[in-house]
Amino acid sequence: MNAPRDTTRKQLKLGVAGLGRAFTIMLPTFVADCRVELVAAADPNDAARERFASEFGAETYASVADLCRNPDVEVVYIATPHELHAEHAVLAAQSGKHLLIEKPLAISIDECRRIDDSVRKAGVAAVVGHSHSFDRPIRYTRELIASGRFGRIRMITAMNYTDFLYRPRRPAELDTRQGGGVVFSQAAHHVDIVRLLADSPAKSVRAALGAWDRDRPTEGAYSALLQFENGAYASMSYSGYGHFDSDELCGWVGELGQRKESNMHGSTRRALAKLSDLSVEADFKAARNYGGAQYVDAKQTKPPVANEHFGMVVVSCEHADLRPLPSGIMVYTDDGAHLESLGAPAVPRGAVIDELYEAIVLGRAAVHDVRWATATLEVCVGMLRSGREQREITLVHQQLD
Ligand SMILES: NC(=O)c1ccc[n+]([C@@H]2O[C@H](COP(=O)([O-])OP(=O)(O)OC[C@H]3O[C@@H](n4cnc5c(N)ncnc54)[C@H](O)[C@@H]3O)[C@@H](O)[C@H]2O)c1
Structure with missing residues (x-):
């Protein structure tokens, strides 16, 4: 609220x-x-x-x-x-x-x-x-699951396709050892979301990592399967390679709840290609930040038209599929489908x-809290290790009590 x-x-x-x-x-x-x-x-x-x-x-x-x-x-x-x-x-x-x-x-x-x-x-x-995981549609989906109306949670499918890797970056953001790449920056969102929805300690993770642009030599994509103690499991796929944009599946509402044009494919890559090297790129990022020459006053940006989101999420319970969207939750049951509407946030x-x-x-x-976020980081680090070692990783920092 x-x-x-x-x-x-x-x-x-x-x-x-x-x-x-x-x-x-x-x-x-x-x-x-x-x-x-x-x-x-x-x-x-x-x-x-x-x-x-x-x-x-x-x-x-x-x-x-x-x-x-x-x-x-x-x-x-x-x-x-x-x-x-x-x-x-x-x-x-x-x-x-x-x-x-x-x-x-x-x-x-x-x-x-x-x-x-x-x-x-x-x-x-x-x-x-x-x-x-703070987004209202995600928190409300968790409440719907907890109500027990739809039976036990069984499976979560989460998918997000963005232009993350081609937004202007500092060099460290392209170096996994310094926290760069989409696993540290973006899986932190995905893992928080699926952990909140599953409401159970995670047991293990198996991941594959994508790093297929030599000029941006860090992870730009991943797929991961997370198993929970309550028997539920979550698959998470992410690509930051800037071609398909999964906001198409969210009514062309962007991550921050803003209306988004549907014809901008490839534009982030094209803009980046005009910058000559990494130091120019870092300066360009800084120029658009607070106080920079190209900073646009954040207080003047248009209010969101809908809730924030992190791509497509479908939660399968025994008797229904629940799909958090920027505008609310689509509920698919034996009797049909309906939207539980959630308006745009005032703040x-x-x-x-x-x-x-x-x-x-x-x-x-x-x-x-810190223990919650440690558990999420353990999954992210486990994904990196799983991808490198090509095996399932057992998780040991997931008990929050
Ligand atoms: N939740 C979100 O939506 C979201 C969005 C963007 C970034 N982030 C997170 O925020 C953090 C920063 O990312 P960013 O994209 O804003 O980076 P950024 O490069 O835009 O900003 C980092 C700022 O920290 C300053 N800084 C660097 N060293 C410092 C120091 N020693 N002391 C004080 N200030 C210092 C820099 O000058 C810069 O202004 C990351 O952890 C990132 O994951 C979260």
Whole structure:
């Protein structure tokens, strides 16, 4: 549920670590939700810091360590590149700050453990997101499954075809060892979604990986089969190679719930081909980020026409198939098919703030806490290993109790 505007409620004083693309996507949420106040930010980029200081009248720093020394900051939103999440999360927790950490939590189980240890020792709250398991159609599908009306969950089929690999990238984003590729960035969404829907610890994963563009030498595609203790299983397929676009199967609504043109196939690849090399590409990415020369004010973007989504998902229960869509859930039963409609959110990604607020202010356990996100990362790392070693990987970090 998106929070109603209620100015009597406590605000979360948020410091942002990393004013890049993720921050830009979350900015409309932070600005629209009265429970959040942006009070400080850290980024080595001067232009981003200057814009933040003038837009929010807030303190800015070149380092996350300095941000964490600001006593006004209650929550640090960690939106730096994945390979820096562990360093920054540990620093913030040791400074007594609550955490909102972008997905994936980190790039190794050791790093996840270090974050978990520091969060527990400091007694702070931590929520890992946004991931598309926060999307309302996914959460509502989970409620429909839990109602028991359709029998036990048996199988989940999840598929997403995008242009992910050809959007402008930093070099590290094309190097798997530094957290690059679609398994770290995109399977983190897929795995969160199917784990939330299956509602059972995962047992094992078997994956195949696709890396078929030598100029972008990281995983651009995967297929994986995840087995759960309750007998359900999920298949996840992803391609970021920018040809077919599975938004076609979602009524041409894009990932962020926006209306999308149906005739743009190949356009991301064509735009990228005009850039001469990786350093020009990284500069181009930075120019479109917050404070950059080509930055488009995120607050001026059109409100979403529907809910966010992560491609096609079909959940097969014993007596029905459930298909979360941007506009609601299609329910296919013995008696026919109908749509359980869900309107566009007033505030995008409000569910992330709901979970953060409830964890910090009301002391409720977050669903997407550090242990949850460690379990998701274990599946992602398991997929990479399974693909390389061509065998099934047993999972051992999935029990959340
Ligand atoms: N949930 C989502 O929809 C979503 C979308 C995009 C990115 N992300 C996640 O957000 C994270 C960042 O990705 P991005 O695409 O925004 O990257 P980005 O390159 O656009 O932004 C990273 C920002 O961090 C800054 N930075 C780098 N080193 C820093 C440091 N030591 N201290 C402070 N700031 C530093 C950079 O200057 C840049 O502004 C990744 O983990 C990614 O998976 C999530």
